[in-house]
Amino acid sequence: MKNRKSAVSILAAAVLAAACASTPVSTPTLDQARADFVSANNNPQVGTYAPMEFKQASEALDQANQAAQRRESLEDIDRLAYVAKQRIATAQEVAKAKAAEANIADASRQRDQVRLEARTAEAERAKRDAEAAQAQAQQAQAQAQATMQQNAALAERAAQLEALLNDIQAVKTERGYVVTIGDVLFATNQATLNPNGTSTLRKLADVMSQNPNRTVLVEGFTDSTGSASYNQDLSQRRAESVATALSQMGVARDRISMKAYGQAFPVASNDNAAGRQQNRRVEIVLSNEGAQIPPRAAMR
Amino acid sequence: MNKHQTMTGLRLSCAAAVLALTACASPDKAPATADVAVSRNAVENAVSAGAAELAPAEISAAREKMVRANQALAARDYKLARELAIQAQADAKLAQSKAVSAKATAASTQLNEDLRVLREEVDRANSQ
Numbered sequence: 001m002k003n004r005k006s007a008v009s010i011l012a013a014a015v016l017a018a019a020c021a022s023t024p025v026s027t028p029t030l031d032q033a034r035a036d037f038v039s040a041n042n043n044p045q046v047g048t049y050a051p052m053e054f055k056q057a058s059e060a061l062d063q064a065n066q067a068a069q070r071r072e073s074l075e076d077i078d079r080l081a082y083v084a085k086q087r088i089a090t091a092q093e094v095a096k097a098k099a100a101e102a103n104i105a106d107a108s109r110q111r112d113q114v115r116l117e118a119r120t121a122e123a124e125r126a127k128r129d130a131e132a133a134q135a136q137a138q139q140a141q142a143q144a145q146a147t148m149q150q151n152a153a154l155a156e157r158a159a160q161l162e163a164l165l166n167d168i169q170a171v172k173t174e175r176g177y178v179v180t181i182g183d184v185l186f187a188t189n190q191a192t193l194n195p196n197g198t199s200t201l202r203k204l205a206d207v208m209s210q211n212p213n214r215t216v217l218v219e220g221f222t223d224s225t226g227s228a229s230y231n232q233d234l235s236q237r238r239a240e241s242v243a244t245a246l247s248q249m250g251v252a253r254d255r256i257s258m259k260a261y262g263q264a265f266p267v268a269s270n271d272n273a274a275g276r277q278q279n280r281r282v283e284i285v286l287s288n289e290g291a292q293i294p295p296r297a298a299m300r
Numbered sequence: 301m302n303k304h305q306t307m308t309g310l311r312l313s314c315a316a317a318v319l320a321l322t323a324c325a326s327p328d329k330a331p332a333t334a335d336v337a338v339s340r341n342a343v344e345n346a347v348s349a350g351a352a353e354l355a356p357a358e359i360s361a362a363r364e365k366m367v368r369a370n371q372a373l374a375a376r377d378y379k380l381a382r383e384l385a386i387q388a389q390a391d392a393k394l395a396q397s398k399a400v401s402a403k404a405t406a407a408s409t410q411l412n413e414d415l416r417v418l419r420e421e422v423d424r425a426n427s428q
Contacts, residue, residue: 053397060390079383086358086390090397097401100408107411111418118422 025068030081036088037061049098050091057087161207165286168203175294176214176287179204181242183280191237193245201242204284205249213290217257218243219283223276224263235282236260242282257293265296332378335385336369342392351395354402358395362388 037057040046046054064080170177185197193201208214220239222231243256268275287293343362351359369384 079387083387083390086387086394090390090394093394093397093401097397097404100401100404103408104404104411107408107415111411111415114415114418114422118418118425121422121426 025071025074025077027068027074027078027081029078029085030064030068033061033064033081033085033088036085036092040088040092043092043095045095045099046091048095049102050094053087053091053094057084057091060084060087157210161211164203164207168200170286173285175296176285176291179284179286181282181284183277186238186241186280189234191234191241193241198245201245202249204286205246205251207286208246208251208255211289215255215257215287215293216246216251217259217285217287217293218246219285219296220258220260221265221267221279221281221283222263223266223279224270225276228262232260232262235262238282242284259296261296329376329378332373332381332385335382335389336366336373339366339369339385339388339392342389342396346392346396346399349396349399350403351392351399353399355395355398358391358398362391362395365391 040054040057060080061084064077064084067077067080165177165179168179170179172178179200181193181197181200185194185200186192187194204216208216218239220235220237220242222235224231239258239260243258246256247253263270263279266275266279267281268278270276270279285293339362343359343366346355346359346362365384365388369381369388372378372381372384
Protein backbone atom coordinates (compact mmCIF):
# COMPACT_ATOMS: atom_id res chain seq x y z
CA MET A 1 0.00 0.00 0.00
CA LYS A 2 2.62 2.41 1.17
CA ASN A 3 4.94 1.25 -1.62
CA ARG A 4 2.30 1.74 -4.24
CA LYS A 5 1.56 5.25 -3.12
CA SER A 6 5.19 6.18 -3.42
CA ALA A 7 5.40 4.53 -6.84
CA VAL A 8 2.47 6.57 -8.05
CA SER A 9 3.91 9.78 -6.76
CA ILE A 10 7.27 8.99 -8.38
CA LEU A 11 5.50 8.32 -11.67
CA ALA A 12 3.52 11.54 -11.41
CA ALA A 13 6.68 13.46 -10.71
CA ALA A 14 8.38 11.87 -13.73
CA VAL A 15 5.44 12.71 -16.00
CA LEU A 16 5.38 16.24 -14.68
CA ALA A 17 9.12 16.59 -15.22
CA ALA A 18 8.82 15.25 -18.75
CA ALA A 19 5.98 17.68 -19.46
CA CYS A 20 8.03 20.54 -18.13
CA ALA A 21 11.10 19.53 -20.09
CA SER A 22 9.19 19.25 -23.35
CA THR A 23 7.63 22.77 -23.03
CA PRO A 24 10.38 25.34 -22.57
CA VAL A 25 9.58 28.06 -20.07
CA SER A 26 9.11 31.56 -21.40
CA THR A 27 7.16 34.74 -20.69
CA PRO A 28 5.67 37.35 -23.03
CA THR A 29 8.43 39.76 -22.01
CA LEU A 30 11.13 37.19 -22.80
CA ASP A 31 9.51 36.45 -26.19
CA GLN A 32 9.46 40.18 -26.89
CA ALA A 33 13.09 40.57 -25.80
CA ARG A 34 14.14 37.72 -28.10
CA ALA A 35 12.28 39.23 -31.06
CA ASP A 36 13.80 42.65 -30.33
CA PHE A 37 17.24 41.02 -30.11
CA VAL A 38 16.82 39.47 -33.58
CA SER A 39 15.87 42.81 -35.16
CA ALA A 40 18.74 44.60 -33.38
CA ASN A 41 21.09 41.90 -34.58
CA ASN A 42 19.83 42.42 -38.13
CA ASN A 43 20.34 46.18 -37.93
CA PRO A 44 23.85 46.88 -39.29
CA GLN A 45 23.88 50.30 -37.58
CA VAL A 46 23.72 48.61 -34.19
CA GLY A 47 26.87 46.60 -34.96
CA THR A 48 28.62 49.69 -36.30
CA TYR A 49 27.60 52.34 -33.79
CA ALA A 50 26.59 50.57 -30.56
CA PRO A 51 28.69 47.41 -30.17
CA MET A 52 29.23 47.93 -26.43
CA GLU A 53 25.56 48.53 -25.65
CA PHE A 54 24.61 45.54 -27.81
CA LYS A 55 27.07 43.34 -25.91
CA GLN A 56 25.50 44.39 -22.60
CA ALA A 57 22.06 43.69 -24.05
CA SER A 58 23.19 40.22 -25.21
CA GLU A 59 24.51 39.44 -21.75
CA ALA A 60 21.24 40.51 -20.14
CA LEU A 61 19.29 38.34 -22.59
CA ASP A 62 21.61 35.40 -21.85
CA GLN A 63 20.83 35.78 -18.14
CA ALA A 64 17.10 35.77 -18.85
CA ASN A 65 17.44 32.73 -21.14
CA GLN A 66 19.48 30.87 -18.52
CA ALA A 67 16.90 31.65 -15.85
CA ALA A 68 14.25 30.26 -18.20
CA GLN A 69 16.32 27.13 -18.78
CA ARG A 70 16.79 26.68 -15.04
CA ARG A 71 13.02 27.02 -14.67
CA GLU A 72 13.25 29.83 -12.18
CA SER A 73 10.09 31.65 -11.20
CA LEU A 74 8.26 33.39 -14.03
CA GLU A 75 8.61 36.60 -12.05
CA ASP A 76 12.40 36.33 -12.05
CA ILE A 77 12.51 35.39 -15.75
CA ASP A 78 10.25 38.34 -16.55
CA ARG A 79 12.40 40.74 -14.54
CA LEU A 80 15.59 39.66 -16.31
CA ALA A 81 13.82 39.70 -19.68
CA TYR A 82 12.59 43.24 -18.97
CA VAL A 83 16.13 44.47 -18.30
CA ALA A 84 17.30 42.70 -21.49
CA LYS A 85 14.48 44.29 -23.52
CA GLN A 86 15.32 47.80 -22.23
CA ARG A 87 19.02 47.31 -22.98
CA ILE A 88 18.28 46.10 -26.52
CA ALA A 89 16.12 49.19 -27.06
CA THR A 90 18.95 51.31 -25.64
CA ALA A 91 21.41 49.79 -28.13
CA GLN A 92 18.97 50.62 -30.97
CA GLU A 93 18.60 54.23 -29.76
CA VAL A 94 22.34 54.71 -29.30
CA ALA A 95 22.89 53.38 -32.82
CA LYS A 96 20.20 55.73 -34.16
CA ALA A 97 21.78 58.71 -32.39
CA LYS A 98 25.29 57.86 -33.60
CA ALA A 99 24.06 57.35 -37.16
CA ALA A 100 22.30 60.73 -37.00
CA GLU A 101 25.48 62.33 -35.66
CA ALA A 102 27.47 60.74 -38.48
CA ASN A 103 24.95 62.16 -40.93
CA ILE A 104 25.26 65.56 -39.25
CA ALA A 105 29.01 65.46 -39.75
CA ASP A 106 28.60 64.37 -43.35
CA ALA A 107 25.89 66.93 -44.11
CA SER A 108 27.99 69.68 -42.50
CA ARG A 109 30.89 68.68 -44.69
CA GLN A 110 28.64 68.69 -47.74
CA ARG A 111 27.19 72.06 -46.73
CA ASP A 112 30.67 73.53 -46.45
CA GLN A 113 31.52 72.01 -49.82
CA VAL A 114 28.39 73.46 -51.44
CA ARG A 115 29.08 76.86 -49.89
CA LEU A 116 32.65 76.76 -51.10
CA GLU A 117 31.52 75.78 -54.59
CA ALA A 118 28.90 78.53 -54.52
CA ARG A 119 31.49 81.10 -53.49
CA THR A 120 33.86 79.86 -56.14
CA ALA A 121 31.11 80.02 -58.75
CA GLU A 122 30.17 83.49 -57.52
CA ALA A 123 33.77 84.64 -57.71
CA GLU A 124 34.06 83.21 -61.19
CA ARG A 125 30.81 84.91 -62.20
CA ALA A 126 32.09 88.18 -60.79
CA LYS A 127 35.34 87.72 -62.67
CA ARG A 128 33.47 86.91 -65.86
CA ASP A 129 31.21 89.93 -65.33
CA ALA A 130 34.23 92.14 -64.74
CA GLU A 131 35.91 90.79 -67.85
CA ALA A 132 32.73 91.28 -69.85
CA ALA A 133 32.41 94.82 -68.53
CA GLN A 134 36.02 95.50 -69.39
CA ALA A 135 35.56 94.06 -72.86
CA GLN A 136 32.44 96.18 -73.24
CA ALA A 137 34.31 99.26 -72.09
CA GLN A 138 37.11 98.52 -74.52
CA GLN A 139 34.57 97.97 -77.27
CA ALA A 140 32.84 101.23 -76.41
CA GLN A 141 36.18 102.98 -76.39
CA ALA A 142 37.11 101.46 -79.73
CA GLN A 143 33.72 102.46 -81.07
CA ALA A 144 34.13 105.98 -79.76
CA GLN A 145 37.53 106.14 -81.36
CA ALA A 146 36.16 104.78 -84.61
CA THR A 147 33.32 107.29 -84.48
CA MET A 148 35.81 110.03 -83.79
CA GLN A 149 37.96 108.93 -86.71
CA GLN A 150 34.86 108.68 -88.86
CA ASN A 151 33.80 112.14 -87.80
CA ALA A 152 37.28 113.43 -88.46
CA ALA A 153 37.21 111.78 -91.89
CA LEU A 154 33.78 113.25 -92.54
CA ALA A 155 34.93 116.66 -91.39
CA GLU A 156 37.99 116.35 -93.60
CA ARG A 157 35.88 115.36 -96.55
CA ALA A 158 33.50 118.21 -95.82
CA ALA A 159 36.45 120.57 -95.64
CA GLN A 160 37.83 119.19 -98.91
CA LEU A 161 34.43 119.56 -100.54
CA GLU A 162 34.14 123.06 -99.17
CA ALA A 163 37.56 123.92 -100.59
CA LEU A 164 36.74 122.44 -103.99
CA LEU A 165 33.38 124.19 -104.09
CA ASN A 166 34.99 127.45 -103.04
CA ASP A 167 37.44 126.98 -105.87
CA ILE A 168 34.63 126.83 -108.41
CA GLN A 169 32.74 129.61 -106.56
CA ALA A 170 29.78 127.46 -105.58
CA VAL A 171 27.11 129.24 -103.56
CA LYS A 172 25.25 127.48 -100.82
CA THR A 173 21.46 127.66 -101.26
CA GLU A 174 18.46 125.81 -99.89
CA ARG A 175 18.44 123.48 -102.90
CA GLY A 176 22.14 122.67 -102.55
CA TYR A 177 25.37 124.24 -103.80
CA VAL A 178 24.93 126.15 -107.00
CA VAL A 179 27.86 126.45 -109.45
CA THR A 180 27.28 129.02 -112.14
CA ILE A 181 28.93 128.43 -115.53
CA GLY A 182 28.86 131.97 -116.81
CA ASP A 183 28.51 133.16 -120.40
CA VAL A 184 32.27 133.76 -120.54
CA LEU A 185 32.88 130.03 -120.28
CA PHE A 186 31.05 129.41 -123.55
CA ALA A 187 31.97 130.42 -127.05
CA THR A 188 29.92 133.45 -128.00
CA ASN A 189 26.33 132.42 -128.89
CA GLN A 190 27.50 128.82 -128.88
CA ALA A 191 26.91 125.87 -126.55
CA THR A 192 30.55 124.86 -126.74
CA LEU A 193 32.49 125.18 -123.50
CA ASN A 194 35.82 126.95 -123.64
CA PRO A 195 38.86 125.56 -121.66
CA ASN A 196 38.00 127.63 -118.58
CA GLY A 197 34.48 126.17 -118.57
CA THR A 198 35.89 122.66 -119.00
CA SER A 199 38.32 123.15 -116.12
CA THR A 200 35.50 124.30 -113.84
CA LEU A 201 33.46 121.23 -114.81
CA ARG A 202 36.43 118.93 -114.20
CA LYS A 203 36.62 120.21 -110.64
CA LEU A 204 32.88 119.58 -110.26
CA ALA A 205 33.32 116.06 -111.71
CA ASP A 206 35.97 115.45 -109.04
CA VAL A 207 33.52 116.56 -106.36
CA MET A 208 30.91 114.20 -107.89
CA SER A 209 33.27 111.22 -107.85
CA GLN A 210 34.21 111.88 -104.22
CA ASN A 211 30.54 112.29 -103.24
CA PRO A 212 28.68 109.39 -104.85
CA ASN A 213 25.50 110.22 -102.92
CA ARG A 214 25.06 113.55 -104.58
CA THR A 215 23.40 114.29 -107.92
CA VAL A 216 23.38 117.36 -110.12
CA LEU A 217 20.70 119.31 -111.91
CA VAL A 218 21.92 121.30 -114.84
CA GLU A 219 19.76 124.35 -115.59
CA GLY A 220 20.23 126.49 -118.70
CA PHE A 221 19.26 130.21 -118.98
CA THR A 222 19.55 133.02 -121.52
CA ASP A 223 18.92 136.76 -121.68
CA SER A 224 15.78 138.13 -123.30
CA THR A 225 17.45 139.08 -126.57
CA GLY A 226 15.97 137.24 -129.54
CA SER A 227 12.92 134.98 -129.75
CA ALA A 228 11.80 132.95 -126.81
CA SER A 229 12.04 129.69 -128.79
CA TYR A 230 15.60 130.49 -129.88
CA ASN A 231 16.49 131.27 -126.28
CA GLN A 232 14.79 128.08 -125.06
CA ASP A 233 16.80 126.11 -127.60
CA LEU A 234 20.08 127.83 -126.73
CA SER A 235 19.57 127.28 -123.03
CA GLN A 236 18.75 123.61 -123.79
CA ARG A 237 21.92 123.15 -125.87
CA ARG A 238 24.15 124.83 -123.34
CA ALA A 239 22.70 122.69 -120.49
CA GLU A 240 23.15 119.56 -122.63
CA SER A 241 26.69 120.54 -123.44
CA VAL A 242 27.47 120.85 -119.71
CA ALA A 243 25.73 117.52 -118.93
CA THR A 244 27.60 115.75 -121.73
CA ALA A 245 30.91 117.20 -120.57
CA LEU A 246 30.25 116.00 -117.01
CA SER A 247 29.33 112.51 -118.19
CA GLN A 248 32.47 112.38 -120.35
CA MET A 249 34.40 113.24 -117.18
CA GLY A 250 33.08 110.06 -115.54
CA VAL A 251 29.86 111.23 -113.87
CA ALA A 252 27.13 108.61 -114.46
CA ARG A 253 24.28 109.88 -116.62
CA ASP A 254 21.67 108.88 -114.08
CA ARG A 255 23.20 111.34 -111.61
CA ILE A 256 22.70 114.21 -114.02
CA SER A 257 19.31 115.86 -114.56
CA MET A 258 18.73 118.69 -116.95
CA LYS A 259 16.33 121.57 -117.38
CA ALA A 260 16.20 124.45 -119.90
CA TYR A 261 14.46 127.67 -118.85
CA GLY A 262 15.26 130.02 -121.79
CA GLN A 263 14.90 133.64 -120.77
CA ALA A 264 13.05 132.83 -117.55
CA PHE A 265 14.64 133.42 -114.13
CA PRO A 266 16.91 136.33 -115.00
CA VAL A 267 19.40 137.14 -112.25
CA ALA A 268 20.04 140.67 -113.49
CA SER A 269 18.45 143.36 -115.66
CA ASN A 270 18.26 142.65 -119.42
CA ASP A 271 18.42 146.44 -120.06
CA ASN A 272 22.22 146.60 -120.23
CA ALA A 273 24.97 144.42 -121.63
CA ALA A 274 26.47 143.51 -118.24
CA GLY A 275 23.08 142.36 -116.94
CA ARG A 276 22.35 140.38 -120.10
CA GLN A 277 25.73 138.67 -119.84
CA GLN A 278 24.89 137.61 -116.28
CA ASN A 279 21.57 136.18 -117.43
CA ARG A 280 23.26 134.01 -120.10
CA ARG A 281 24.40 131.18 -117.82
CA VAL A 282 24.17 127.54 -116.87
CA GLU A 283 23.54 126.84 -113.18
CA ILE A 284 24.56 123.48 -111.82
CA VAL A 285 22.78 122.56 -108.58
CA LEU A 286 24.75 120.01 -106.55
CA SER A 287 22.33 118.09 -104.33
CA ASN A 288 22.87 117.72 -100.59
CA GLU A 289 24.19 114.33 -99.42
CA GLY A 290 21.65 111.65 -100.41
CA ALA A 291 18.92 114.26 -100.94
CA GLN A 292 16.63 115.15 -103.83
CA ILE A 293 17.01 118.58 -105.40
CA PRO A 294 13.83 120.51 -104.69
CA PRO A 295 12.23 122.10 -107.77
CA ARG A 296 13.08 125.68 -108.58
CA ALA A 297 10.74 128.08 -106.78
CA ALA A 298 8.33 130.21 -108.81
CA MET A 299 9.54 133.02 -110.97
CA ARG A 300 11.81 135.38 -109.14
CA MET B 301 20.04 5.93 15.13
CA ASN B 302 18.72 7.01 18.60
CA LYS B 303 16.45 9.85 19.45
CA HIS B 304 19.27 12.09 20.69
CA GLN B 305 21.21 11.69 17.47
CA THR B 306 18.16 12.48 15.46
CA MET B 307 17.55 15.64 17.47
CA THR B 308 21.13 16.76 17.05
CA GLY B 309 20.89 16.16 13.31
CA LEU B 310 17.69 18.13 13.17
CA ARG B 311 19.24 21.03 15.13
CA LEU B 312 22.25 21.06 12.84
CA SER B 313 20.21 21.07 9.69
CA CYS B 314 17.95 23.80 11.08
CA ALA B 315 20.94 25.94 11.90
CA ALA B 316 22.34 25.36 8.42
CA ALA B 317 19.00 26.23 6.85
CA VAL B 318 18.74 29.44 8.88
CA LEU B 319 22.26 30.37 7.91
CA ALA B 320 21.57 29.63 4.28
CA LEU B 321 18.37 31.65 4.35
CA THR B 322 19.98 34.69 5.93
CA ALA B 323 22.82 34.44 3.40
CA CYS B 324 20.32 34.46 0.53
CA ALA B 325 17.68 36.82 1.84
CA SER B 326 19.95 39.46 3.16
CA PRO B 327 22.90 40.12 0.94
CA ASP B 328 25.19 42.95 1.95
CA LYS B 329 23.59 46.30 2.39
CA ALA B 330 26.49 48.10 0.69
CA PRO B 331 26.09 46.82 -2.92
CA ALA B 332 22.35 47.50 -2.85
CA THR B 333 22.93 51.04 -1.62
CA ALA B 334 25.60 51.50 -4.28
CA ASP B 335 23.26 50.23 -7.02
CA VAL B 336 20.50 52.58 -5.91
CA ALA B 337 22.96 55.49 -5.97
CA VAL B 338 24.15 54.59 -9.47
CA SER B 339 20.54 54.42 -10.66
CA ARG B 340 19.73 57.79 -9.14
CA ASN B 341 22.67 59.17 -11.06
CA ALA B 342 21.44 57.53 -14.27
CA VAL B 343 18.00 59.14 -13.79
CA GLU B 344 19.59 62.56 -13.22
CA ASN B 345 21.74 62.18 -16.35
CA ALA B 346 18.68 61.19 -18.38
CA VAL B 347 16.73 64.20 -17.12
CA SER B 348 19.55 66.59 -17.96
CA ALA B 349 19.65 65.05 -21.46
CA GLY B 350 16.02 66.12 -21.85
CA ALA B 351 14.39 62.74 -21.21
CA ALA B 352 11.54 64.27 -19.20
CA GLU B 353 10.19 65.77 -22.44
CA LEU B 354 11.59 63.30 -25.00
CA ALA B 355 11.10 59.94 -23.21
CA PRO B 356 8.46 60.59 -20.52
CA ALA B 357 7.25 56.94 -20.24
CA GLU B 358 10.74 55.57 -19.62
CA ILE B 359 11.73 58.29 -17.18
CA SER B 360 8.57 57.91 -15.09
CA ALA B 361 9.08 54.12 -15.03
CA ALA B 362 12.63 54.69 -13.77
CA ARG B 363 11.48 57.16 -11.12
CA GLU B 364 8.71 54.92 -9.91
CA LYS B 365 11.19 52.03 -9.54
CA MET B 366 13.62 54.32 -7.70
CA VAL B 367 10.90 55.16 -5.18
CA ARG B 368 10.24 51.45 -4.65
CA ALA B 369 13.97 50.68 -4.45
CA ASN B 370 14.40 53.29 -1.75
CA GLN B 371 11.43 51.84 0.10
CA ALA B 372 13.02 48.39 -0.15
CA LEU B 373 16.31 49.80 1.20
CA ALA B 374 14.44 51.28 4.14
CA ALA B 375 12.75 47.92 4.72
CA ARG B 376 16.17 46.24 4.49
CA ASP B 377 15.03 44.12 1.56
CA TYR B 378 18.35 44.48 -0.17
CA LYS B 379 17.65 41.86 -2.84
CA LEU B 380 14.51 43.70 -4.01
CA ALA B 381 16.30 47.04 -3.76
CA ARG B 382 19.04 45.78 -6.10
CA GLU B 383 16.59 44.27 -8.57
CA LEU B 384 14.58 47.49 -8.72
CA ALA B 385 17.73 49.60 -8.98
CA ILE B 386 18.98 47.51 -11.91
CA GLN B 387 15.64 47.86 -13.71
CA ALA B 388 15.50 51.60 -12.96
CA GLN B 389 18.99 51.90 -14.41
CA ALA B 390 17.94 50.11 -17.60
CA ASP B 391 14.90 52.41 -17.87
CA ALA B 392 16.98 55.54 -17.22
CA LYS B 393 19.62 54.59 -19.78
CA LEU B 394 16.94 53.90 -22.38
CA ALA B 395 15.31 57.26 -21.55
CA GLN B 396 18.64 59.04 -21.95
CA SER B 397 19.52 57.31 -25.24
CA LYS B 398 16.02 58.07 -26.57
CA ALA B 399 16.44 61.76 -25.70
CA VAL B 400 19.86 61.90 -27.32
CA SER B 401 18.72 60.10 -30.47
CA ALA B 402 15.60 62.27 -30.78
CA LYS B 403 17.74 65.40 -30.62
CA ALA B 404 20.36 64.06 -33.01
CA THR B 405 17.70 62.90 -35.45
CA ALA B 406 15.98 66.29 -35.35
CA ALA B 407 19.29 68.07 -35.88
CA SER B 408 20.19 65.73 -38.71
CA THR B 409 16.81 66.20 -40.41
CA GLN B 410 17.11 69.96 -40.06
CA LEU B 411 20.62 69.94 -41.48
CA ASN B 412 19.55 67.77 -44.42
CA GLU B 413 16.76 70.26 -45.10
CA ASP B 414 19.18 73.19 -44.85
CA LEU B 415 21.48 71.42 -47.26
CA ARG B 416 18.63 70.80 -49.70
CA VAL B 417 17.58 74.47 -49.55
CA LEU B 418 21.18 75.61 -49.93
CA ARG B 419 21.62 73.39 -53.00
CA GLU B 420 18.42 74.79 -54.50
CA GLU B 421 19.61 78.35 -53.90
CA VAL B 422 23.00 77.60 -55.41
CA ASP B 423 21.39 75.93 -58.44
CA ARG B 424 19.11 78.95 -58.87
CA ALA B 425 22.06 81.32 -58.61
CA ASN B 426 24.06 79.27 -61.09
CA SER B 427 21.23 79.04 -63.61
CA GLN B 428 20.86 82.82 -63.73
